[in-house]
Amino acid sequence: MMTPSLPQNTTIVESGDPDARTALVLHGGGGPQTVAPIAGHLAATMHVLTPTHPGWNGTSRPDDIASVAQLATAYLESLLERGERDVVVVGSSIGGWIALEMAIQSAADDRYADLIGAVIDIDGVGAVVEGEPGADFFALDARQLAEAAWHNAELGYRDPTTFTDEQRAIQQSNGETMAAIAGRGISDATLLKRLDAITVPTLVVFGASDRIVTPAYGQAVARAMPGAEFAVIADAGHLPHLEAPGATWAVIDPFVIRIR
Incomplete structure (x- = not known):
């Protein structure tokens, strides 16, 4: 079986000091614009790579990237090809899941052993936690999604009737890609049990009002990793x-x- 790889035309925005430690910033279902503030903040002291996942925002997705695990491998291969090491992987939502999967794979494969130096998982999805089910993302309309994802739903609500045809097509395509890679349940029943393989410094950050996956869910994810830190952000x-x-x-x- 061939190792998954990113398409050659994958967009990866670079910012910050090219001689500084590298941070790989991975977006969630909303696309790369949702992590732009993270990239901008880290760029003050780090070399930041912010890719657009294959299949998002109208980009192509090869057949060999059909799961989060395969996408994680593709990013590891990309870092290896670039000669990176000791990378801080920062992921939001599904990006957090990809970051955790990258850390698990790097711990199991000597080729990737020095690639990942730390993980920051921001309201990451992917695990199945008993008693803390994630929201049924694909069943939510725009108003329900804003209420589940935001402390102040009015800030997050976007009226679908105001979308252009292009915006509507991209949103639909992004949803189809997320379903293809993460599954309709946006989870992997094996992930929680595999997290103990992660030994690099890890920080799990959760918004106190998150109802896509709750802070209690996030705390369970953090507990599954030796030495992981957990923090809640109010409001x-x-x-x-x-x-x-x-x-x-x-x-x-x-x-x-x-962790420097």
Whole structure:
């Protein structure tokens, strides 16, 4: 079986100091614009790579990337080809799941042994936690999604009737890609049990008002990893870096300093 790889035309935005430590910032279902504040903040002290996942925003997705695990492998291969090492992988939502899967695979494969130096999982999905089911994402309409994902739903609500045909097509395509890669349940029943393979420094950050996956869910994910840290951001939902950026940086920055 061939190793999955990113398409040659994959968009990867680089920012910050090219001589500094690298941070790979992975977006969730909403696309790369949802993690732009993270990339911008980290670029002040790091070399930041912000890719658009294959299949998002009108890009192509090869047949050999049909799962989160395969996408994680493709990103590891990309880092290997670039000669990177000791990368801090930062993931939001499904990006957090990809980051965890990358750390698991790097721990199991000597070729990737030095690639991942730390993980920051921001309201990541993917695990199945007993008693803490995730929201049925694909069953939510725009209003319900805003109410589940945001502390202040009015900030997150976008009226679908105001979308252009192009915006509507991209949103539909993004949803289809997410379903193809993450499954309709956006989860992997094996993930929680495999997290104990992750030994690099890990920070799990959750918005206190997240109802896509709850802070209790996030705490269970953090407990599954030896030594992982867990923090809750007040007055924020599934994207705390958008709703409460100052409080989010106040948690992330000390962690980044400690792992240097």
